[in-house]
Amino acid sequence: MKNPFKFGTVVDDPFFINRKNEIEKVASIVSGENHLVLISPRRMGKSSLINKAVSSLGRPVIALDMQLMTSPADLAAQMLRRIYRIFPQARLKQHMKRFRIIPQLSLNPVTGSxxxxxxxxASSLxxxxxxxxxxxxxxxxxxxxxxxxxxxxxxxxxxENLLNQLRAIMQHHKMINYLFLGSQESLIREIFQRKKSPFYHFAMVMHLKKIDTGEFSEYxxxxxxxIHAEPGIIAGEILGVTRGHPYYTQQLAFxxxxxxxxxRGQSKNAVDDAVNELVMMHEMDYERIWLSFNSTDRKVLLGLSISEQQPLTTDFMRMWNLNASSTVFSSLKRLMTGGYVIRTDKYELDDPFFSRWIKERREK
Ligand SMILES: Nc1ncnc2c1ncn2[C@@H]1O[C@H](COP(=O)(O)OP(=O)(O)OP(=O)(O)O)[C@@H](O)[C@H]1O
Ligand SMILES: [Mg+2]
Structure with missing residues (x-):
């Protein structure tokens, strides 16, 4: 018997669920001459969605993870390497003869690529x-x-010039759809939504949210x-903890x-036991992270973990002895940039197990 849940990497069938509207939207955007920027906090399912949406179109795809690129020239090299994989080589050579800076190609004897x-x-532009x-x-x-x-x-x-350079090149392209994925909301917004940015309004913006709990529940x-005597109750309890966050739902279910x-998990407390297991597994990380926060950040995280109140309300600020809303606001900004807090219809902790850890430590 194989575990029917999966977390951590890009998922496809049978682990990929729902997102029907989103798939349609991506497909419709890239079927014209438009470009797309997809924004969400970490692990909300961006890569899986794009993978699913574009693989059904039967079009060639080049995917580049900017975290792994070391320089603009490296970016160009990695792109060329992928182009090489997709297009017939004879035609490529003709074109490459006209390159101003000739790339070095070598056969990797280990991978065969x-x-x-x-x-x-070499100058990158x-x-x-x-x-x-x-x-x-x-x-x-x-x-x-x-x-x-x-x-x-x-x-x-x-x-720092790369944005300008990319924009200058890409704006003339009619035969390519560009898809940009980003998990640091404020940074990616600055690139696409700030008037002074070279990428201002270059692509259509789409936000990816959690997965509908009804769909998740069936899965x-x-x-x-x-496996368990009460699958319906288990499903409800899991979603009660994760509220449909794709990654944490899969992790807890797994x-x-x-x-x-x-x-070990046949009892009535099966989900609670699994949550405890996950909290314990991450205890050292949580402790290290907690110690890295300043006192305002800690108050905000505590408040979000143990109360239903929202940080910028007077009740919240009184309860945690916070004087200025500007201080709370910069704390929220910091915590969101770090990926610890996300904003859905409200502010909440990204990781429900970290939230549980904070709550338990407080109550001990
Ligand atoms: N449509 C989906 N159905 C079920 N589970 C999903 C779905 N999308 C994502 N997940 C779960 O979330 C995890 C993270 O997905 P994915 O890597 O696509 O997210 P991401 O937003 O690209 O993450 P990162 O910010 O790390 O790049 C997957 O491993 C899977 O467990
Ligand atoms: Mg991803």
């Missing part, structure tokens, strides 16, 4: 221009290329059928399932 690099120190324009030339009306930049907000780390029930199968 082609490695691409540019000489260090002509390289990027040549590579991206090559992609534009190779793309065809019938099978238009899609290029996905994951964690796009990292672009700034690579080079959870099916997974626990034959853990509860393992415990049920091993005979």
């Amino acid at each position: 082609i490695d691409v690099s540019f000489l260090p120190g 002509p390289i990027l221009e040549d590579v991206l324009n090559l992609a534009e030339k190779l793309s065809t009306e019938k099978k238009k290329l899609i290029i996905v930049f994951d964690e796009f907000q990292e672009v700034r780390r690579l080079d 959870l029930k099916t997974g626990f059928t034959g 853990t509860a399932w393992e415990m049920a199968v091993s005979g």
Whole structure:
């Protein structure tokens, strides 16, 4: 018997559920000449959604994780490497002859794939221009290329001019749809929604939210059928803890399932036991993270974990002895940038197990 739940990596069938409207929206945006920016906190399912939506279109896709790129030239090299995988080589050589800076290609004997690099120190603009324009030339009306930049907000780390350069090149492209994914909301918003930014209004913005609990519930029930006596109750309790957050729901379900199968989680408290297991597993991380927060951050996190009140209300501020709402606001901003707090219809802790840990420590 295999665990029917999965967390951590990009998921596809049978682990991928719902998101029907979102898939449709992505498909409709990239079927025209538009570009898309998809924003959500960490692990909300961006990569899985894009993977699902674009793989059903039968179009060539190049995906680049900006976190793993070391420089603009490296970005160009990685892009060229992927172009090489997708398009027939004879045509490629013709085009590459005209590159202003000739890339070095070598066969990697271990993986059997082609490695691409540019000489260090080579100026990045002509390289990027040549590579991206090559992609534009190779793309065809019938099978238009899609290029996905994951964690796009990292672009700034690579080079402060890179945004300008990319925009200058991409704006002329008609045969490529660009998809930008970002998990640091404030940074990605600055790139696409600040008037002075070169990418201002370059792409359509889409926010990814949690998964509808009704859909999730069916999936959870099916997974626990034959494993636990009360699949419906288990499903409800799991969603009560995670509120439909894709990653944490899958993680908790995975853990509860393992415990049920091993005979440790058949009791009425199966979900609670699984939560405790997860809290214990992460205890050291939580402690280290907690110690890194200043006292306002701690108050905000405590308040969010043990009360239903929202941080910027007078009740909340009185309860935690916070004087200025500006202080609370900057704390929230900091906590959101760090990914600890997310904003859905309200402010809440991203990680429900961290929230439980805080609450338990407080009550001890
Ligand atoms: N549609 C879905 N149905 C069920 N589970 C999902 C779905 N989408 C995501 N998940 C769960 O969430 C986890 C994280 O998904 P994914 O890696 O796609 O998110 P992400 O937003 O790209 O994360 P990151 O911020 O780390 O890049 C998956 O491993 C899976 O457990
Ligand atoms: Mg991702």
